[in-house]
Amino acid sequence: MGCFGCFAPEADEDLKPSKPDDSSGADARRKVAPDVANGYAHSFTFKDLSVATGYFNDANFIGEGGFGKVYKGKISGQMVAVKQLARDGVQGRNEFLVEVLMLTVLSHPNLVSLVGFCAQGDERLLVYEYMPFGSLESHLFGNLSSNFLCFLFVLANDVPLGKNPLDWNTRVRIAVGVAEGLSYLHNVADPPVIYRDMKAANILLGEDFSPKLSDFGLAKVGPVGDRTHVSTRVMGTYGYCAPDYVQSGKLTIKSDIYSLGVLLLELITGRRIYDASRPKPEQNLLTWSRPFLHDKRKFYRLADPALLGCYPPSALNQLVVISIMCLQDQPHVRPIVADVVIGLKHIASQPYAPERTPASMSSPANSGSPQLVRTPSRKRGGRRSAQYA
CATH class of the missing domain: 3.30.200.20 (Phosphorylase Kinase; domain 1)
Structure with a gap:
């Protein structure tokens, strides 16, 4: 450009x-x-x-x-x-x-x-x-519909009352769109632009849940020539800022990748990066999720309970892995956004396709009643139990 x-x-x-x-x-x-x-x-x-x-x-x-x-x-x-x-x-x-x-x-x-x-x-x-569906934050951490089966699931699984969950396919589509917007900033804009304020509140949604990055007041032009970083006062939102940026004030495009990893983890879990309303051990999303991120057998424990088990297990595992890669402490280990886009598009090619989708899920087209599916039980021994989803 x-x-x-x-x-x-x-x-x-x-x-x-x-x-x-x-x-x-x-x-x-x-x-x-x-x-x-x-x-x-x-x-x-x-x-x-x-x-x-x-x-x-x-x-x-x-x-x-x-x-x-x-x-x-x-x-x-x-x-x-x-x-x-x-x-x-x-x-x-x-x-x-x-x-x-x-x-x-x-x-x-x-x-x-x-x-x-x-x-x-x-x-x-x-x-x-005007973006009629508001922010990703309002949908991801917002209101739950009064569908009776969802209400029963809320009571049985401690899903926060008033939450209206996005379905799995919509979450993945949002992730792809966000990554593509970031890829444009990093790879097409000349010189590249570091967004610096990636968070659910800054992702706005169109009528078809197509996402758009907003709020560019903290954006910075990235390093050019032989430069490896931009030195600047640390600014951004708590929890989303990369640890290397917080410690050194050295801003790079990999700082955005870390923030993207946090957003992906929020999409997976339905939890805010920091939530003071939760019990103290669960207030920080990264602290709470760490035991599950380190054990592939526990990846399913990260899935938002409000999804009602309606997601492809293999695709969930892949999305968790991409999030882990983005959240690496060392910036040089994090992937470039172009590779993240490729990975997310691969996940999007494996949509969850039940015969009937729960009517309570927020998506551009939702119809039908919940389907009986089987998801891993949280009980010791890994027994599988039937749940309505």
Whole structure:
């Protein structure tokens, strides 16, 4: 693409923790105006977006994050999502500028599209295509339907009440799409882009559950030439950051691979990377899963109970192995994202295909009633017991 010439890092030096990470914002300020002038993103007035969202009516509120509140709206008949920067928010104007820059020059089916922005006075807003199914986080850790058989399974297997599970095939399809979006950033964008904020909350879903990476405020241009890393202040979400990045501040594309491994483990288990509502030994997903990750015979113990056993055992094992590879402590041991995509597509070629799919599962097409399947029992001795799934 050759579109980040003025955005590349100028020096490979460590930043002190107290020093603001302003390099991306400074370069963004030099680049945003030409891009916008060329029509890559529309500049809206604050009044335009106020009217579009019903003056930021609570009825149109759809979420909130580090950037600020998000509202749905309509502009020229097109549904959009409008993010309004909170003046006292965690993320600031540098992230706003970086995101405008990134999304005006990057384009891929698995990246969210930027419709436009507003930078009027003290107001900073971003306008995206509207993703009607919300975030992966809301579906993966969200509400369970009231289907009676699922309710019985909840009581018998400690599945959290109110959770609406994604079916296996949908989870794998989401994993493939996320990896393909990341592959575009690493292998097609020139120079490569390090996403740096991979997490379930930043994966948005279309009507057919097609995933798109969003929130590029923390993205960084990757190392170029002889450089092996970008030195920067450590930023990201707890649990998703690679240990080598946390310890050294040296950011590489392999940092994204570790975060992808965490996301894959969340898709497998239906558990958050950190969940304070669980018993203390289970609050950290990596700590809880470690005994199972080290023994192939226990891989099935990682499967989200809300899947009701509806998954191909061999494909589950393969997905666990890919997650383990991505989660290696040493970055040079982790795979490149292109190989991850190949592996995930191989898993997707082995879909779970029951005669009837549980109606409670979230998927683009779900119908029928639960089917009697057999899954490994959790009882000692590995006996197999019949369960409704």
